[in-house]
Amino acid sequence: MKSLSTRRRHPLAAFAVLALGLAFAGALFAAFVSPAASADTGESAAQQLANGKALYISSCSSCHGPNAEGTSLGPSLVGVGSAAVDFQVSTGRMPAKQLGPQVQAHPDVFSAEQVNDMAAFVQSLGGGPQIPDASQYSTDANSVSLGGVLFRENCTYCHNFAGEGGALTDGKFAPALTGTDPKAIYEAMLTGPQNMPVFNDQVMPPAEKQAIISYIVTSRTQPNYGGAGLGRLGPVSEGLFIWTVGLIALLLCAVWIAAHTTKASAEKVAKATAAKAGK
Numbered sequence: 001m002k003s004l005s006t007r008r009r010h011p012l013a014a015f016a017v018l019a020l021g022l023a024f025a026g027a028l029f030a031a032f033v034s035p036a037a038s039a040d041t042g043e044s045a046a047q048q049l050a051n052g053k054a055l056y057i058s059s060c061s062s063c064h065g066p067n068a069e070g071t072s073l074g075p076s077l078v079g080v081g082s083a084a085v086d087f088q089v090s091t092g093r094m095p096a097k098q099l100g101p102q103v104q105a106h107p108d109v110f111s112a113e114q115v116n117d118m119a120a121f122v123q124s125l126g127g128g129p130q131i132p133d134a135s136q137y138s139t140d141a142n143s144v145s146l147g148g149v150l151f152r153e154n155c156t157y158c159h160n161f162a163g164e165g166g167a168l169t170d171g172k173f174a175p176a177l178t179g180t181d182p183k184a185i186y187e188a189m190l191t192g193p194q195n196m197p198v199f200n201d202q203v204m205p206p207a208e209k210q211a212i213i214s215y216i217v218t219s220r221t222q223p224n225y226g227g228a229g230l231g232r233l234g235p236v237s238e239g240l241f242i243w244t245v246g247l248i249a250l251l252l253c254a255v256w257i258a259a260h261t262t263k264a265s266a267e268k269v270a271k272a273t274a275a276k277a278g279k
Contacts, residue, residue: 048116049121052121056118059110060095063096068122073099078125079125079128081122081130083129083131083187084129084187085123086115086131087187089118093193095109100171101171102173129187132183136210137183137185137186137209137210141214144215144218150215151163151212151215154199154204160176162219163178164178178220185216189204189209
């Protein structure tokens with residue numbers, strides 16, 4: 001007993017207990033976070049992670065680091081989750097074609113399977129928001145009205161009241177949502193890419209995100225009840241239309257009135273002159 005008590009008071013005992021605790025916690029984390037298998041391809045979780053790591057090393061590590069720790073060219077990907085990878089890669093924003101104020105969408109260069117593999121690999125590095133299920137971003141006709149209210153409160157300042165997009169500062173912009181895939185919209189709200197704020201489930205519940213998507217998708221097919229849509233760009237295009245078309249119309253009216261007034265005055269003068277000559 002005395003020998004055992006002496007060992008427990010050894011200076012390295014605390015470090016040994018801490019190391020065992022961290023190893024146990026890491027094993028539990030890996031068991032719960034790592035996907036069991038890919039439902040679409042049937043490949044094992046280990047194979048999916050291996051494929052994802054190989055794709056990451058060849059296509060992403062030059063900017064984000066070999067261990068996704070981040071570099072001066074790209075941020076760390078530890079903890080960003082599979083949803084962020086799916087959004088960035090499936091929209092062609094990553095790998096980035098060039099550095100600039102904002103990375104723009106391009107045709108994607110990876111297959112859906114490759115995107116899923118990379119997303120699973122990044123997810124295994126530190127968790128984070130996961131790719132949403134199709135039921136989370138499907139259109140719900142009963143929530144369109146609520147979605148309109150939420151969209152006007154949270155999104156119109158940047159994306160325009162009809163989702164046509166708009167300019168921001170320093171060469172940045174809010175992209176148009178008129179043709180964006182609902183899944184990408186949900187992932188953007190969930191992860192907050194680039195200039196967009198993060199609307200995670202604590203800030204905005206999944207039902208509200210689904211309502212916003214329902215409103216955006218439904219508004220794409222709505223007619224312009226007020227007449228010409230003018231690109232649905234709001235008061236800027238409407239004001240420009242009024243100042244150009246309206247002023248031109250007023251000038252034409254002024255010219256027409258002046259021409260007819262001059263003609264009428266000339267006819268009166270001619271009649272008066274003829275009358276005097278007749279006398």
